[in-house]
Structures are given as C-alpha cells and as structure tokens.
Amino acid sequence: MTARGKLNKAQHKELDEISDEIASFEESNYPFQAENLKEMIELLMFTEKNKQMLRIQYILIFFFFSCVITNVFAQDERPLWQKLRYLSEEEMRQPFGNERQLTVTDPPSGFIKNVAEYEAMQGVLIRYPLGIPVDLVAEMSKDAEVITLVANTSQKNSAINLFTQNGVNLDNCSFLEAPTNSHWTRDYGPWFIFDGDGKPGIVDFPYNRPRPADDEIPITVATHLGINIFNMDLIHTGGNYMCDGHGNGASTDLIWEENPGKTVESVARIMKDYLGIETYHVLTDPLDDYIKHIDCWGKFLSPGKVLIGQVPTTDHRYQDFENVAEYFGSKISPYGIPFEVYRVFTPGLNQNTPYTNSLILNDKVFVPITGNQWDDEALDAYELAMPGYQVFGILYNQWYNTDALHCRTREIADLGMLYIDHKPLLGRQTFSPETLFEADIKAFSDKGIIQDSVFVHYSINEPAFERALMTQNEDGKWIFSLPGFTGGEEVLYYIEAVDSSGRRATHPFIGEAEPHRFIMDEWQVILDFDRDTIEFNSAEQMLSGIEWTIINQSVLPVTIDSFTYEPDPSISFELTCGELLPVQLQTGDSLSVLLRFLPPVPADGIHYFDSLYVHSGSSKFPVFVRADFGLNTEHTGLDVFTVLTFPNPASDQINFRFELSTAGLVELQVFDISGKLIHNHREYFHTGQNLMYWSFKERDLCAGPYHYVIRTDGNTSRGSILIQGKE
Incomplete structure (x- = not known):
C-alpha cells in the first residue's frame, strides 16, 4: 500500500490536481516514470504537517523535475497536447477511430503521378482564423490563388477585412465555407495525383486525429475543384509525407506505428496503388521528439536534391541526423545519380529553428524564421540549394520546432500542369560526337503543345545560351541531337515548352538560373589491328615482307602520323602503306601496311624486337614484331600439341606441362606485350610428361597478356598467358 491510503480528503484533492498536471508526461520517454514522481509527492503530503512547507516541497520537486527534462522539452514550453497538435488534453486522450467512416475506393487506374511540392502549383490552401502571419498571405496572393477555409459568411467577411487591410490581392483569393477543427491544412489537406488517363485527382486517407471536420476537407476541395477523389485505407498525415514526383516517397516510421494492423509490405502496396510510390523510404525520426513528422527535419527540393536538418x-x-543525411546521399535519385544532400543548421532545443518546415510555391520559397541568430544562415542555405528561387524569411512568434509554416499551408497542384519529364545529362559523359536530348512532355490541360515552341537552350564553354528546336519522333518523345563535340566541352542546358493554354514550363523547374550541367569526356583514339603479332618464320618471308592492317575503331576520324620502332641494330626494316604519311582514316576505314626486312638478314638463329609503334596525335599503339629463323627445319622432340598452361590466368605462378619424345634441354622464354624478354630459363627434362613452372610472385609485373616460347633442339611451341593483378 502506498502512502495515498493514509491521506485526508483535502490532501487527496490536492494530489489529484497535481496528478492531472503530471499525467501528460506519462507517455514520454523519460529516464523515470511519472507514477514514481506521484508516489514521492504522496509520501511528502503524508509526512508534512505544515501546508506551507508542503507547497515548498512541491515547488522543489517540480523544479528538480523540470531541470531533469529540460534537455527534452526546453525548446517548447507548451503543454504536451499542444505539442502533439491536439486541440485539447481531452482530444489527446481520446482513442483514435475513423470518425468519418471513410469508404475505401478503388485506386486510380494506369500510371500514377504523385505531384511533388516543387512542381507547378495553382494555389495554396489555408484556414481562417489564421495560423500564419497575414503578410505571408499577401505575398502568396501576388501570383497564386489563396483558398481560405472559413466556417461561415461571418468568418469570410472577417477574413476579407483582414486581407484588405494588409495588402492581400483579393483577385487571387477564394473562400471555401466548410467547418474545420484546426489550422493544420498540411496534415489534413488533399494529396494530388494525375492518373493513367492524365486526369487530376485527390487521394484521401483517415486523418490521424479525431477531427471529423478537418477529415472532410479533401472531399470539400475535390468538389470545389471538380476532380475525382480516391480513398485509401491507410491512417496518415500530410506532415509525415513527402514525394519527389517520380515514384519516391518518404515518411518516418510513424506510418507503421499508426497502422498496427498492416504489415510493412501492405503499407508499401497501398502507397504504390494509390500514389504510384515505387520506393517508400521509411526512416527513424532523428528529431527524437513527440510528433515524428518528416517535415520537421527533411524536405525534397527537386528530383535530385533533399534538405536535411543538422544539429x-x-x-x-547528432549521429541520428547524420545517419539520415548519409541514407539519402546513398540513394539514387530520379536523375540516375545519388541525391544531392543539403544541410541547414537546426539546433532546436532551447530555441525555435524550424527551417526545414518551409513551403515551396512555384518559384518562391517561404522559410519560417524566429528572430534568432541562425535565421540568416538558414536563408543562405536555401539560396545555395535553390539558386534562382525567391527566398523569403517569414518572421512569426508562433513558429515552433515541430509546428511551423509548412504545417499550416497546403499547396494546390496546377490541374492543367504542363509537365516535362526528362532524365538530365549530368556529370561526365562518355564521349560521343553528338548528344541526344530527349523528353516526354504532357499538357494536362489537354490544350496541346505548340510544336514550334519546344526548345533546348544550351551553352557550350561560354555563358551565352543558344536554343534549338526539338521535334517529336514516332514514339511521341521530343528530341534534339546536338553535333560537333570534340571532347572536353562543358555544357549547360535546360528544356522549355509552351502549350496552347498559355502555360510555359522548363526543366529543371527554375530554368536558366540553375541549368543542367555535364562535361563531355575527351574522345579516345581507338586503333585495331588484324593481328596482334607480325611473325616472320623464314629469311625469304622477311625479305618479301608481311602485310598487316590498321583499322580505325574511333568515333571520329583519326590521322596516322608516323611509325617508330627500336629494332636490333644489326637488322633494319621498312614500312610502306601506299600513301605518304600522315594519312587520315574515317571511322571504320582501314590502312594496309607492308613490313619487310632489309638485307642482309641472318640465315639462322632467333631474334626478337621491341614493338613497332603506330602514332596518332598524342596516342601510340604497339604491334608486337617477332622474327624466328629456322622454324621450317625438320626436327623431332617436343610434342607441340600437348603443352598445357595452368592456371591461366594466374596471379603468382604459372605451370607448363609438355611431353618429350627424347630427353634433352628445354628453354622457356616469356615476353611482355612490347616484346621485351622478362624471363628465360633452361632445364634438362626426361622423356615423357614433364612440368616446368614460372613463379613471378616477387616480381612487380603489370597485369595483362604475355607471350611465351618453349623450345628444344627439335621444335618450338608458342602461346599466350594472362597475368592478373595482385589483390
């Protein structure tokens, strides 16, 4: 029995009041249980007879308690129910149920495009009474429709009066009369898609708060816009979801916690079926706070960029934030390369720095700022990550680390969006003399694309842009091939399109202010020969010569400038090709060259020469030249058909197995690709099967092909071996 059983009635009442104050802490991850604190208070109440002293003890206990949890909640002094975005403590304690009894519908048909925040928007959804400063409304209304939710005509008139007094452009304002429970339009607002027929729609879900009025808003907006609505059976919230418009979505693991009856696979399946999400990134919340919404610490800025907070x-x-940044940095973006990860400093805790909780509205970015020392640095981070955008710092004293500007606004997709789908050329590109630009362009307005208004704007090694008309091929893709590359060019470009509705779109979204960029690799001269080795086996053949062929396998014409070689000084030879050098070869063309020795030539013996080199510009290509006299002499001895090499390839030793019909000396010679002798060994072997080995473990040899020759007094065997690089 605890001390509670010995308290008097007044003390019981006081304890109940205090218990109510600490009850909200019971669900938190503190290093102790709130019930333990409650028992401490009971004990003090029982033993303390002086009421004044009792109050002092209460104060001391709560002072100690508040010190312990300062590191957890110092950033936000609001009650827990407010921090969790509940409307009251009673609502927070209310078990969640589907108050609206949402009826699940079939998913959209065909290929589904989930619209990303940084894509074209026609407006923004807010709620009155406002949860945002009115100057933000004024700025948004300059070039986008502001749709304001109001409960009735009286609220509408109040909103109009407020907007008029503060310079809001009422021509860009509309009002939806619908009851609401809260101003968090991000959390309960509509999610926009285009279905396989190119029709806009809204995907709805059971909102993860017991607010039936808020939960009806997607239906209200769909009716207002005259578009389809699709209901998915997945408890969710807008603050815990972001997408990149190309089949990638992201949330914290709150999505799994709030759908305990569903497996990880079934959650992913629903996201794919209704939103077209092929890859659903579900991450541990690094904020280590109560709300677990991804927009409190991360944000997609474009198909290739993501912004992550930093502490x-x-x-x-710290490590949790770094792990998330590294996670995205390791994932391949829709651009075919890893995401570019940008960071913004969000220390939080005892100061409000909710900088990732921003709103992108076409070419404007609205960043919540709170008047602290990190505001300017945050705005700089956005300007660095999003050049060409207008970055606005929105100062307000009601922004919190887990509840700011993004939470209280919801962008409305442009239902007639002109959409350019293009996988950009980025980084270093393998050389090609011409480059193909390709895009799929869709006018969701069904007004049609103006054929002579689709361009690639490009700049090569200079700041000025040129433009070239793109044309539509038989597959419906828009293409343009840019010729004239010679290697090393830096190219900046963007694509522009116009449709008959008057919409203009660029890719990337911001166009010339941040164009795509790539560098064309230097092109490589590639020459091939019809033989690896030019081999002479008689004095007569040396004098008459051997013809061999050079083939240009390069993507551009090459020029054969010269031939060089370093032969045995006692022997000379010449090359003739029927044309005076230099000779230009077009791609795929060949050049025949005659190589012959000049007299006198040795009548017998074996001679090896260094490689002959073919020069083209700064490139040179070796051809192995070998002269072996006496190959036609009749001998017996080595059975050339039974020489085996193993292992081949080899990394430290290779074995040669052969059969002798007569005992005698056997010589092994190994040559590198240039013809240089690198190993020579002679050994006596008996009749029958024999094994000779070459160990090169201690030698620093280059990986690649090598030639070998095995000789006896009676015959010769040749072949190739491959040396592997050492691990």
Whole structure:
C-alpha cells in the first residue's frame, strides 16, 4: 500500500490536481516514470504537517523535475497536447477511430503521378482564423490563388477585412465555407495525383486525429475543384509525407506505428496503388521528439536534391541526423545519380529553428524564421540549394520546432500542369560526337503543345545560351541531337515548352538560373589491328615482307602520323602503306601496311624486337614484331600439341606441362606485350610428361597478356598467358 491510503480528503484533492498536471508526461520517454514522481509527492503530503512547507516541497520537486527534462522539452514550453497538435488534453486522450467512416475506393487506374511540392502549383490552401502571419498571405496572393477555409459568411467577411487591410490581392483569393477543427491544412489537406488517363485527382486517407471536420476537407476541395477523389485505407498525415514526383516517397516510421494492423509490405502496396510510390523510404525520426513528422527535419527540393536538418556535434541526436543525411546521399535519385544532400543548421532545443518546415510555391520559397541568430544562415542555405528561387524569411512568434509554416499551408497542384519529364545529362559523359536530348512532355490541360515552341537552350564553354528546336519522333518523345563535340566541352542546358493554354514550363523547374550541367569526356583514339603479332618464320618471308592492317575503331576520324620502332641494330626494316604519311582514316576505314626486312638478314638463329609503334596525335599503339629463323627445319622432340598452361590466368605462378619424345634441354622464354624478354630459363627434362613452372610472385609485373616460347633442339611451341593483378 502506498502512502495515498493514509491521506485526508483535502490532501487527496490536492494530489489529484497535481496528478492531472503530471499525467501528460506519462507517455514520454523519460529516464523515470511519472507514477514514481506521484508516489514521492504522496509520501511528502503524508509526512508534512505544515501546508506551507508542503507547497515548498512541491515547488522543489517540480523544479528538480523540470531541470531533469529540460534537455527534452526546453525548446517548447507548451503543454504536451499542444505539442502533439491536439486541440485539447481531452482530444489527446481520446482513442483514435475513423470518425468519418471513410469508404475505401478503388485506386486510380494506369500510371500514377504523385505531384511533388516543387512542381507547378495553382494555389495554396489555408484556414481562417489564421495560423500564419497575414503578410505571408499577401505575398502568396501576388501570383497564386489563396483558398481560405472559413466556417461561415461571418468568418469570410472577417477574413476579407483582414486581407484588405494588409495588402492581400483579393483577385487571387477564394473562400471555401466548410467547418474545420484546426489550422493544420498540411496534415489534413488533399494529396494530388494525375492518373493513367492524365486526369487530376485527390487521394484521401483517415486523418490521424479525431477531427471529423478537418477529415472532410479533401472531399470539400475535390468538389470545389471538380476532380475525382480516391480513398485509401491507410491512417496518415500530410506532415509525415513527402514525394519527389517520380515514384519516391518518404515518411518516418510513424506510418507503421499508426497502422498496427498492416504489415510493412501492405503499407508499401497501398502507397504504390494509390500514389504510384515505387520506393517508400521509411526512416527513424532523428528529431527524437513527440510528433515524428518528416517535415520537421527533411524536405525534397527537386528530383535530385533533399534538405536535411543538422544539429551540433555535442547534441545527443547528432549521429541520428547524420545517419539520415548519409541514407539519402546513398540513394539514387530520379536523375540516375545519388541525391544531392543539403544541410541547414537546426539546433532546436532551447530555441525555435524550424527551417526545414518551409513551403515551396512555384518559384518562391517561404522559410519560417524566429528572430534568432541562425535565421540568416538558414536563408543562405536555401539560396545555395535553390539558386534562382525567391527566398523569403517569414518572421512569426508562433513558429515552433515541430509546428511551423509548412504545417499550416497546403499547396494546390496546377490541374492543367504542363509537365516535362526528362532524365538530365549530368556529370561526365562518355564521349560521343553528338548528344541526344530527349523528353516526354504532357499538357494536362489537354490544350496541346505548340510544336514550334519546344526548345533546348544550351551553352557550350561560354555563358551565352543558344536554343534549338526539338521535334517529336514516332514514339511521341521530343528530341534534339546536338553535333560537333570534340571532347572536353562543358555544357549547360535546360528544356522549355509552351502549350496552347498559355502555360510555359522548363526543366529543371527554375530554368536558366540553375541549368543542367555535364562535361563531355575527351574522345579516345581507338586503333585495331588484324593481328596482334607480325611473325616472320623464314629469311625469304622477311625479305618479301608481311602485310598487316590498321583499322580505325574511333568515333571520329583519326590521322596516322608516323611509325617508330627500336629494332636490333644489326637488322633494319621498312614500312610502306601506299600513301605518304600522315594519312587520315574515317571511322571504320582501314590502312594496309607492308613490313619487310632489309638485307642482309641472318640465315639462322632467333631474334626478337621491341614493338613497332603506330602514332596518332598524342596516342601510340604497339604491334608486337617477332622474327624466328629456322622454324621450317625438320626436327623431332617436343610434342607441340600437348603443352598445357595452368592456371591461366594466374596471379603468382604459372605451370607448363609438355611431353618429350627424347630427353634433352628445354628453354622457356616469356615476353611482355612490347616484346621485351622478362624471363628465360633452361632445364634438362626426361622423356615423357614433364612440368616446368614460372613463379613471378616477387616480381612487380603489370597485369595483362604475355607471350611465351618453349623450345628444344627439335621444335618450338608458342602461346599466350594472362597475368592478373595482385589483390
């Protein structure tokens, strides 16, 4: 029995009041249980007879308690129910149920495009009474429709009066009369898609708060816009979801916690079926806070960029934030390369720095700022990551680390969007003399694309842009091939399109202010020969010569400038090709060259020469030349058909197995690709099967092909071996 059983009635009442104050802490991950604190208070109440002293003890206990949890909640002094975006403590304690009894529908048909925040928007959804400063409304209304949810005509008139007094462009304002429970339009607002027929729609879900009025808003907006709505059976919230418009979505593992009856696979399947999400990134929340919404620490900025918050190295959450940044940095973006990860400093805790909780509205970015020392740095981070955009710092004293500007706004997709789908050329590109630009372009307005208004704007090694008309091929793709590359060019480019509705779109979204960029690799001269080795086996053949062929396998014409060689000084030879050098070869063309020795030539013996080199510009290509006299002499001895090499390829030793019909000396010679002798060994072997080995473990040899010759007094065997690089 605890001390509670010995308290008087008044003390019981006081304890109940205090218990109510600490009850909200019971669900938190503190290093102790709130019930333990409650028992401490009971004990003090029982033993303390002086009520004034009792109050002092209460104060001391709560002072100690508040010190312990300062590191957890110092950034936000609001009650827990407010931090969790509940409307009251009672609502927070209310078991969640589908208050609206949402009826699940079939998913959209065909290929589904989930619209990303950084794509074209026609407006933004907010709620009155406002949860945002009115100057933000004024700025958004300059070039986008502001749709304001109001409960009735009286609220509408109040909103109009407020907007008029503060310079809001009422021509770009509309009002939807619908009851709401809260101003968090991000959390309960509509998610936009285009279905396989190119029709816009809204995907709805059971909102993860017991607010039936808020939960009806997607239906209200769909009716207002005259578009289809699709209901998925997945408890969710807009603040815990972001997408890149190309089949990637992301949330924290709150999505799994709030759908305990579903497997990880079934959650992913629903996201794919209704939103077209092929890859659903579900991450542990690095914020280590109560809300677990991804927009409190991360944001897709474009198909290739993501912004992640950052905390000091001394912060216990530091590694969690770094892990998330590294995670995205390791994932391939829709552009075919890893995501570019940008960071913004969000120390939080005892100051509000909710900088990732921003809103992208076409070419404007609205960043919540709170008047602290990190505001300017945050705005700089956005300007670095999003050149060409207008970055606005929105100062407000009601922004919190887990509840700011993004939470209280919801962009409305442009239902007639002109959409350019293009996988950009980025980084270093393998050389090609011409480059193909290709895009799929869709006018969701069904007004049609103006054929002579689709361009590639490009710049090669200079700041000025040129433009070239793209044409539509038989597959419906828009293409343009840019010729004239010679290697090493830096290319900046963007694609532009116009449709008959008057819409203009560029890719990337911001166009010339941040064009795509690639560098064309230097092109390589590639020459091939019809034989690896030019081999002479008689004095007569040396004098008459051997013809061999050079083939240009390069993507561009090459010029054969000269031939060089370093032969045995006692022997001379010449090359003739029927044309005076230099000779230009077009791609695929060949050149025949005659190589012959000049007299006198040795009548007998074996001679090896270094490689003959073919020069083209700064490139040179070796051809192995070998002269072996006496090959036609009749001998017996080595059975050339039974020489085996193993292992081949080899990394440290290779074995040669052969059969002798007569005992005698056997010579092994190994040559590198240039013809240089690198190994020579002679050994006596008996009749029958024999094994000779060559160990090169201690030698620093280049990986690649090598030639070998095995000789006896009676015959010769040749072949190739391959040396592998050492691990």
